[in-house]
Amino acid sequence: MVGANFMGLFAIIFGPLIIYPLAGLAWLSIRTKDGNVSLAPFAHFFSDAQSIAIVRTSLEIVIASAGLATTIGVILAALLFYLPFRGSATLVRLMELFVAFPSFLVAFTLIFLYGTQGSVNVFLVDSLHLSRPPIDFLYGFGGIVFAQMIYYIPFVVRPTLTALTLIDERVVEAARSLGASPLMVAWRVVLPLALPGIVAGSILCFLFIMNEFGILLVLGSAKLVTLPIAIYSAATIDLDLQTASTQAVVMLIASLSVFVVYRRVARSGSRSHTRG
Amino acid sequence: MVAGNSSRAAAPEEHELSPAREKGIGVRVANLTVVLGGRVVLDDLSVDVERGEFVTVLGNSGCGKTTLLRYIAGFVPSPNGKVWIAGREVTEIPPHRRNIGLLYQNYALFPHMAVFENVAFGLRARGVPTAEIGPKVTSALRSVRMEEFERYRPAQLSGGMQQRIALARALVIKPEILLLDEPVSALDANLRAAVRTEIKLLHKAMPELTVIYVTHDRDDALMLSDRVMLLREGRIAQMGTPQELYDRPRDRFVANYLGLSNFLSPAAIAKSLPGLDHARDEKDGHYCIRPESFRLDGGGPGRLAGEVARCEWHGSAMLLAVETGESGAETILVETPRRGSVPAPGDRVVMSFSPEDCVFVRE
Amino acid sequence: MAKRRIPWLAILRFLTGATVLWLFAVPAVVVILSAFASEWIASVFPTSFTLHWFNEIDASDWAAVITSFEVAAMVASLGTILGVWLALSLNRFERRRVGGILDALIMVPNSVPSVVLGLAVLLAYHTPPLNISSSWAIVVLVQTALVLPFCYRMNAAALKQEIPVFREAGASLGAPPAMVVRRVVLPLLEPAIRASVALAFAFSLGDLGATLMVYPPGFSTVPIVVIEDVERGFYYRASALALILLTLSFASLMFLAGRSRGKKVAAVVGER
Numbered sequence: 001m002v003g004a005n006f007m008g009l010f011a012i013i014f015g016p017l018i019i020y021p022l023a024g025l026a027w028l029s030i031r032t033k034d035g036n037v038s039l040a041p042f043a044h045f046f047s048d049a050q051s052i053a054i055v056r057t058s059l060e061i062v063i064a065s066a067g068l069a070t071t072i073g074v075i076l077a078a079l080l081f082y083l084p085f086r087g088s089a090t091l092v093r094l095m096e097l098f099v100a101f102p103s104f105l106v107a108f109t110l111i112f113l114y115g116t117q118g119s120v121n122v123f124l125v126d127s128l129h130l131s132r133p134p135i136d137f138l139y140g141f142g143g144i145v146f147a148q149m150i151y152y153i154p155f156v157v158r159p160t161l162t163a164l165t166l167i168d169e170r171v172v173e174a175a176r177s178l179g180a181s182p183l184m185v186a187w188r189v190v191l192p193l194a195l196p197g198i199v200a201g202s203i204l205c206f207l208f209i210m211n212e213f214g215i216l217l218v219l220g221s222a223k224l225v226t227l228p229i230a231i232y233s234a235a236t237i238d239l240d241l242q243t244a245s246t247q248a249v250v251m252l253i254a255s256l257s258v259f260v261v262y263r264r265v266a267r268s269g270s271r272s273h274t275r276g
Numbered sequence: 277m278v279a280g281n282s283s284r285a286a287a288p289e290e291h292e293l294s295p296a297r298e299k300g301i302g303v304r305v306a307n308l309t310v311v312l313g314g315r316v317v318l319d320d321l322s323v324d325v326e327r328g329e330f331v332t333v334l335g336n337s338g339c340g341k342t343t344l345l346r347y348i349a350g351f352v353p354s355p356n357g358k359v360w361i362a363g364r365e366v367t368e369i370p371p372h373r374r375n376i377g378l379l380y381q382n383y384a385l386f387p388h389m390a391v392f393e394n395v396a397f398g399l400r401a402r403g404v405p406t407a408e409i410g411p412k413v414t415s416a417l418r419s420v421r422m423e424e425f426e427r428y429r430p431a432q433l434s435g436g437m438q439q440r441i442a443l444a445r446a447l448v449i450k451p452e453i454l455l456l457d458e459p460v461s462a463l464d465a466n467l468r469a470a471v472r473t474e475i476k477l478l479h480k481a482m483p484e485l486t487v488i489y490v491t492h493d494r495d496d497a498l499m500l501s502d503r504v505m506l507l508r509e510g511r512i513a514q515m516g517t518p519q520e521l522y523d524r525p526r527d528r529f530v531a532n533y534l535g536l537s538n539f540l541s542p543a544a545i546a547k548s549l550p551g552l553d554h555a556r557d558e559k560d561g562h563y564c565i566r567p568e569s570f571r572l573d574g575g576g577p578g579r580l581a582g583e584v585a586r587c588e589w590h591g592s593a594m595l596l597a598v599e600t601g602e603s604g605a606e607t608i609l610v611e612t613p614r615r616g617s618v619p620a621p622g623d624r625v626v627m628s629f630s631p632e633d634c635v636f637v638r639e
Numbered sequence: 640m641a642k643r644r645i646p647w648l649a650i651l652r653f654l655t656g657a658t659v660l661w662l663f664a665v666p667a668v669v670v671i672l673s674a675f676a677s678e679w680i681a682s683v684f685p686t687s688f689t690l691h692w693f694n695e696i697d698a699s700d701w702a703a704v705i706t707s708f709e710v711a712a713m714v715a716s717l718g719t720i721l722g723v724w725l726a727l728s729l730n731r732f733e734r735r736r737v738g739g740i741l742d743a744l745i746m747v748p749n750s751v752p753s754v755v756l757g758l759a760v761l762l763a764y765h766t767p768p769l770n771i772s773s774s775w776a777i778v779v780l781v782q783t784a785l786v787l788p789f790c791y792r793m794n795a796a797a798l799k800q801e802i803p804v805f806r807e808a809g810a811s812l813g814a815p816p817a818m819v820v821r822r823v824v825l826p827l828l829e830p831a832i833r834a835s836v837a838l839a840f841a842f843s844l845g846d847l848g849a850t851l852m853v854y855p856p857g858f859s860t861v862p863i864v865v866i867e868d869v870e871r872g873f874y875y876r877a878s879a880l881a882l883i884l885l886t887l888s889f890a891s892l893m894f895l896a897g898r899s900r901g902k903k904v905a906a907v908v909g910e911r
Contacts, residue, residue, distance in 0.1 A: 101888075
């Protein structure tokens with residue numbers, strides 16, 4: 001009975017939705033143009049200057065976005081947790097609901113705000129009497145990083161808040177009663193205890209930013225090609241499924257590696273909590 | 277008499293398996309070993325419980341008592357253990373066909389069902405016709421005095437009320453055995469005594485029902501049980517009636533678990549009570565004397581002198597810590613009623629005792 | 640002489656609130672304003688408002704809205720059903736190695752880029768005998784794969800935490816496993832099921848990457864139309880459509896999931 005259930009699971013879920021497509025992708029990626037099986041496409045990919053530039057751009061964007069999102073997210077979470085005010089609970093709920101906002105739409109709204117004719121620029125030009133709109137980074141590296149940072153901050157705030165809630169208040173109180181200043185408590189008690197959750201959240205944030213597409217599509221340009229855009233162009237515009245699948249497998253392996261790291265960190269973090 | 281006690285205490289490990297008595301087997305467990313997470317939780321445990329018997333499984337946390345209970349219920353696997361319920365071997369039978377009643381520590385009432393539905397659940401599972409379910413549920417609730425609360429949700433009831441509902445739910449299906457997992461541990465002292473009495477009365481009203489009651493509290497064991505099974509690290513330390521465990525503990529662990537005790541070396545006893553069996557060496561063990569066995573009016577043959585160090589009031593009696601032996605090396609706890617003159621710290625007293633009060637226990 | 644103390648804490652509180660509002664409320668405000676704006680150039684706020692853009696939405700765009708809705712409904716139902724099935728099946732394996740591997744496998748679609756998954760699904764299903772690349776089925780399939788990890792996770796978490804003791808209680812009372820699932824587990828899973836349906840629905844409505852890779856000719860969803868409009872410079876019309884999309888998403892979150900999820904985290908913050 002259990003066996004039949006599992007066969008059903010594999011036949012309906014694991015097989016058609018996950019294993020079969022990804023296996024097919026991997027299969028195609030190692031076929032050369034004349035149909036032979038080899039790793040030549042990958043070799044070609046890693047030796048091609050253009051591909052390497054694409055990978056480097058993608059990495060730079062991801063690291064910058066994830067770094068900013070993590071830093072600001074952790075600070076924001078700490079502020080929300082330790083300095084509550086009337087309405088801060090509603091704000092957190094607002095952040096939770098933000099997950100329904102598609103990422104490409106966020107990028108789109110930024111055009112209205114930070115584009116050359118956008119509200120913020122108009123406001124700054126008018127009030128500071130500038131000759132040119134000061135904010136002009138939207139369609140480049142800065143804009144993409146900014147948009148991704150905005151969209152993914154909640155992904156860091158949420159696990160950080162959870163990590164902070166899980167800290168036993170009495171431990172913090174004990175530290176205060178022993179005479180520790182708030183800074184010392186934060187640095188020596190709260191941060192170490194919350195760190196596993198924070199690290200897990202930031203790795204997850206890194207992973208999600210790696211997989212982001214919509215923002216890149218809206219704000220990207222011909223000069224700023226990233227790997228997901230390259231895959232998309234190769235497949236739908238150039239109709240070169242072979243190249244696309246090679247690039248896709250490179251992304252697949254990168255993503256899965258980060259995912260494995262995330263699981264390790266999340267597992268060990270939760271274990272240390274349940275031990276208490 | 278002391279020799280008789282000690283010979284029992286000195287007997288080798290004996291399993292409590294005995295031939296089935298007239299009433300039949302309520303629960304039998306044979307050679308149960310359970311290993312969880314690399315740790316041996318139960319070690320080759322075998323026990324017989326008579327039908328209708330009330331057995332308390334006693335022990336500290338981690339001794340395996342809850343695991344034993346869950347094994348009998350069928351939720352813990354074991355590679356080689358066997359279990360019988362009401363004479364029927366159920367080792368391979370899943371929990372829902374064992375006809376058991378299980379009471380959880382936090383009651384586990386279904387939060388999404390009203391009280392009536394909770395109690396009716398077991399009856400529905402057995403395919404009892406709808407027409408009969410109503411009267412059975414009402415009668416079960418009446419037996420725990422909760423019949424007005426049929427339409428309430430568990431969340432609207434207090435802990436004590438929820439527990440009674442859980443009891444009704446378990447008993448309405450007329451199980452062969454009732455398994456209780458620390459039912460009074462979370463209650464305050466007054467409520468605990470009341471619930472214990474209720475459980476005892478319930479058991480009296482159902483003499484065919486075998487009850488296995490898991491607890492760490494010795495008062496539960498002393499008050500409720502026909503027999504007590506004291507577990508230690510997965511093995512039976514001693515099993516017998518509460519009186520047997522209290523008056524004739526087999527070793528120091530049992531003695532300490534069942535109540536306050538004093539342990540006197542054979543040499544010290546030899547000095548104070550001539551005529552006792554002196555062939556004992558301190559390496560084998562000590563003599564255990566309960567605090568209430570000492571008298572301060574010089575009544576018994578044995579005598580020990582000392583100075584009162586502390587006086588503690590324990591409600592109905594006073595507990596004195598008396599220093600005795602060479603330069604006050606040993607402290608004896610003596611229980612004495614509050615009536616009459618009670619010694620104060622600094623007084624010198626003579627404690628007398630009788631040979632019947634001394635039990636030789638191993639370490 | 641008393642020194643005027645700078646209210647650092649109050650300033651920090653204000654900054655926090657302002658930052659959160661700016662980052663997370665303003666985008667929605669922008670969409671609303673631009674959807675109703677008739678002119679918004681060289682000014683901080685629109686200078687005049689109109690319903691013009693909504694009237695400009697023609698039949699094909701409405702078809703995209705309806706398609707988005709239908710696909711989302713299918714994906715949400717399918718994803719939840721499969722997710723609950725997976726959660727129930729894998730519940731017994733929580734400690735063993737097999738369970739960990741399967742759990743990781745389920746999370747894979749969540750940990751790879753949507754375009755990669757889209758490409759993989761396209762490759763797998765565009766040749767006979769498994770050719771569904773010319774129908775909406777391929778879109779439903781790829782989006783179901785995307786939401787499956789969420790749906791599984793939510794239900795598996797509820798099963799692992801609150802429900803085991805009630806499953807046992809049901810079994811101890813004599814109910815066979817099927818009856819326990821029907822009368823105890825599923826009712827108790829209701830909050831998780833609702834949350835998973837709502838989240839899958841919102842996620843499907845807003846998906847771009849995977850849908851762009853697999854969608855058949857003639858097929859359109861709101862994100863696709865919005866992107867096309869943005870690329871052609873029709874910003875206001877894009878906003879109008881996007882507002883419809885947002886309204887549907889938020890409505891599903893509020894209606895289906897109720898107040899439980901957001902409130903849990905919010906309650907934590909409020910309790911302090």
